[in-house]
Amino acid sequence: MARLAEALGVMRGHAGPRFGKVALVDGGGSSDGASCEQVVLDRAFDDLTEAAARDPRIAASHDPLRRVVGDLAARVPTRSRYGLVHGELGPDHVLVDRDGQPVLIDIEGLMFFDVEWEHAFLRLRFGEHYAGLSGGDLDGHRMTFYTLAMHLSLVAGPLRLLDGDFPERDVMRGIAEDNLREALAFLPASKGDRT
Numbered sequence: 001m002a003r004l005a006e007a008l009g010v011m012r013g014h015a016g017p018r019f020g021k022v023a024l025v026d027g028g029g030s031s032d033g034a035s036c037e038q039v040v041l042d043r044a045f046d047d048l049t050e051a052a053a054r055d056p057r058i059a060a061s062h063d064p065l066r067r068v069v070g071d072l073a074a075r076v077p078t079r080s081r082y083g084l085v086h087g088e089l090g091p092d093h094v095l096v097d098r099d100g101q102p103v104l105i106d107i108e109g110l111m112f113f114d115v116e117w118e119h120a121f122l123r124l125r126f127g128e129h130y131a132g133l134s135g136g137d138l139d140g141h142r143m144t145f146y147t148l149a150m151h152l153s154l155v156a157g158p159l160r161l162l163d164g165d166f167p168e169r170d171v172m173r174g175i176a177e178d179n180l181r182e183a184l185a186f187l188p189a190s191k192g193d194r195t
Contacts (some may be wrong), residue, residue, distance in 0.1 A: 001132040001133060003100065004134045006096060007102050009074070011083065011084075011086075012083040012092070012115050015082060015084070016080075016081070016083075016112030017081065018031070018082070019031055019033075019111070019113050019114075020111060022111060024108045025111075030162030035078045035079070036117065037078065040073075040117070040145070041070070044069050044153075045069065047149070047152040048065055048066060048069065050156040050178075051152060051156040052162065054163045055155070055180065057172075058155065060063055061184060064188075065184075065187065072145035074163040075145070076142050077088045079114065083112065083114070083118075084110065084111075085113050086107065087119035088121065089104065089125070091126065091127070092174070093106050103142040114139075116138050116139055116142035117142075119133075119134065119138055119143060119144050119148035120149075123143075124132065124154075133141050140181055151183040155176050158175045159172075161165040162176070
């Protein structure tokens with residue numbers, strides 16, 4: 001984990017002037033969207049709407065969740081430099097070579113983006129083992145916003161798969177349920193619930 005944390009630090013040090021896939025940015029291009037946080041905000045709203053169409057609990061909380069998403073996004077200032085991130089780094093994307101060095105695989109999503117996006121995902125995927133990877137000066141507002149956005153994505157995506165004939169239905173249902181619970185936890189408690 002310490003070596004992986006070191007590798008993440010090296011990646012983070014490779015900054016890009018624009019956000020987007022590495023090949024696009026290196027070629028002088030730019031991604032659609034005004035900023036990382038705007039891209040994430042738009043996706044979070046889409047995921048919320050999609051999840052609400054498939055689950056009555058999200059539907060009942062759609063408007064309050066939308067307000068929370070918007071409020072969290074409003075606290076995130078725009079950046080002009082972006083770190084190098086894997087994009088979907090979890091334990092299944094890290095191999096260890098014979099010298100004990102981490103080797104990242106499935107790097108087609110490599111991009112310049114807010115490093116907090118990567119770290120919000122790392123925290124979800126590595127759970128209790130994430131602490132050793134967190135290092136650095138991560139923006140807490142970005143982490144909170146991106147974490148909620150990921151939870152909404154991990155509700156909408158699995159529910160979408162369950163519309164079809166996805167074979168591991170219990171696994172997808174479990175992912176959707178866990179992330180639905182986490183997303184709803186972002187809502188302020190009602191006055192009747194507070195003691």
